[in-house]
Amino acid sequence: MKKLLIATLVAGSMGTITLPAAAEVIVVRQGPPALRAERVPEARRGHTWVPGHWEWKRNKHTWVRGTWVRDRRGYVYHQPTWAERDGRWVMTRGNWARGDRDRDGVPNRMDRDKDGDGVRNSQDSRPNNPNRN
Structure with missing residues (x-):
């Protein structure tokens, strides 16, 4: 009986495990107002600027x-966007997606030059040189 109870609890808890959230999508009938003018501050090292935007809250x-x-290392931030589809407005919230860490156009999983010096890691004596790139 005790084993059956434990098995039931374990099986029931499997449904409560949280998974990483995908970008949330909101659909409304009314389009967003024009964007407001906003002063963009100077760039900050290690940060990405997310410009002001309209969100749908409380109707x-x-x-x-x-x-x-x-x-986030290895990720690219996608800005929040509004798009009209079939007479309705769809908002996709900003989100992080796996990206091109060194921005050389080669996906991370295919990248063979981690420090960006132009020498393949297999032929580079210091492939993770922190003083490069």
Whole structure:
């Protein structure tokens, strides 16, 4: 009986494991107002600027001011966007996606030059040289 109870609890808890959230999508009938003018501050090392944008909250468009978000290594930040589809407005919230860490156009999983010096890691005596790139 005790084993059956434990097995039931374990099986029931499997449904409560959280998974990484995909970008949230919101669909409304009313399009967002024009973007507001916003001064973009100077670049901050290790951060990405997320410009101000309209979000749908409490059945109306609400302005969210621009902010800095800390960079995530190996990821690229996709800005929040609004798009009209079939007479409805679809908002995709900003999110992080796996990207090109060294921005050389080669996906990370295919990248063979980690420090960006132009020498393949297999032929580089110091492939992770922190003083490069």
